[in-house]
Amino acid sequence: MPEKDDDAKKPASETVLDQRWKLQVFYLCFYGFMTQIRPGESFITPYLLGADKNFTQAEVTNAIIPVMTYSYMAVLVPIFLLTDYLRYKPVLVLQSLSHISIWLLLVLGTSVLAMQLMEFFYSVTMAARIAYSSYIFSLVTPSRYQRMASYSRSAVLLGVFTSSVLGQLCVTLGGVSFLTLSYISLGFVSFGLILTLFLERPRRSLFFNQPEGAAPTELDKMAGGDGGGGTRGWREAVLCRMLREVGALAEQPQLRLWSLWWVFNSAGYYLVLYYVQILWNEIYPTMDNRRVYNGGVDAASTLLGAGASLAAGYVKIRWRLWSELVIGVVTAFQAGLLLLMNTTSNIWLCYAAYVLFRGSYQFLVPLAIFQIATSLSKELCALVFGVNTFFAIVLKTIITIIVADKRGLGLSVHPQFYVYFGYFTLLAVVYLVAAVCVGIWHSRHKQLAEPALPKEPCQLLTEVPAQEKSLKASTV
Secondary structure, three states: OHHHHHHHHOOOOHHHHHHHOOOOHHHHHHHHHHHOOOOOOHHHHHHHHHOOOOOHHEEEEEEHHHHHHHHHHHHHHHHHHHHHHHHOOOHHHHHHHHHHHHHHHHOOOOOHHHHHHHHHHHHHHHHHHHHHHHHHOOOOOOHHHHHHHHHHHHHHHHHHHHHHHHHHHHHHHOOOHHHHHHHHHHHHHHHHHHHHOOOOOOOOOOOOOOOOOOOHHHHHHHHOOOOOOOOOOOHHHHHHHHHHHHHHOOOHHHHHHHHHHHHHHHHHHHHHHHHHHHHHHHHHOOOOOHHHHHHHHHHHHHHHHHHHHHHOOOOOOHHHHHHHHHHHHHHHHHHHHHHEEEEEEEEHHHHHHHHHHHHHHHHHHHHHHHHHOOOOOOHHHHHHHHHHHHHHHHHHHHHHHHHHHOOOOOHHHHHHHHHHHHHHHHHHHHHHHHHHHHHHHHHHHHHHHHHHOOOOOOHHHHHHHHHHHHHOOOOO
16 A cells, blocks of 8 residues: 555654644644534524513614624724734633623623623624634644645634524524523533633744744844844834835735725625624514524525635636726625615515625635735735724724714614615725726727736746745635
8 A cells, every 4th residue: 555655654753743733633623613603693683682682673783783893993903912922822712701701691681781791792702713813823834824724714614504504403493492592502602612721822923922043024024123033122113114014015906906895895794794683683573483594594605605715716817907897796796685685575585685695795705815915925914904804893883883873873774774785886886987997998008018917816826836825825
């Protein structure tokens, strides 16, 4: 057997490292899968509006949900910095404790204030997701980054799908109440905390913790350092230098376009996700918990999103020419779906539109990641994605204050979705006008510009060394 002969030729130390790698992959994927098992999550809104909690729709829409947007903006930057400085594991423990706090408050809380505190802890868990996505790359060699990213992402998606299906089966077939489902979720997140305690704490991280003698990072170069853990005291000035570097990167047209897409479209996308369960309850109010299908819809949208993300990896076009058109067409499609969701009285049609809405967004996410990450170092990728996410949250907060918060317009869910429809329509018009301008410019300057055009991103990706590609893949 040739494979056995090859394994027999491996040095003992290499065999041990190979076995250690496999154990790390298994445990990290199992951890990523199990921490997504929260079968009650798809049913939080009907639980709050139902007989168990008996909050009004106005309280949930205008007083409870907006808190998550505000607190997310407040905790994102501190958690982003602490994640790297504390080397991931403490922030993962914090995330698990926040998950437990969420479900304890959902089980025991009876006031609007308690639910607002629950939303705060929810925002902490969302901000701490970066700890897992960064942690998985701190324990493996760069040559294994790409596989590690693939395995961990698959485990997380499988966990989300399993959680949604489990919740739906419990409600529809088992007749389990939303309160009992919350107790079940509390049990799973408590088990997740136990798993977190057994995670290995890495010795290095992306920015602050570098081993002695390490090659200079991008941040060291920006600060004029020579590596070795930043011995020249670059930390006091590095944030300003990082932001200046991001400003210089904004001059690249493709990076600027996809970063703007990330900011504007993700802000609208997450607002829709936050309020869609209230819309469903408005379209199809029912006192029979067995006829609430939120879990099934989340499972279907997760599957479609995973398939769309996979399909996006095979799209090969001239992105310098067609990016604006692709973004514009997808955004116009999303606007149409929002209008359909808000005007239909058929809950199944609303469900289907929501699934397609999420799938179309997930189709563009890997394209944006690819376009942004192709020409950047690992550190700058993390920085650019962090800045994009922060500005998206700022925009989402502004919209929430104006549209949803009771101190602003305090709109109910249907008028809100008309606002989101108008928002996506405006974005689509801007993208399509930009696509027309790009097409006109290209047709007029084709003969002169074509010889000077740089290679397409897909060509660049195939030409960078394998080590560099694996580093860039770590941001995905």
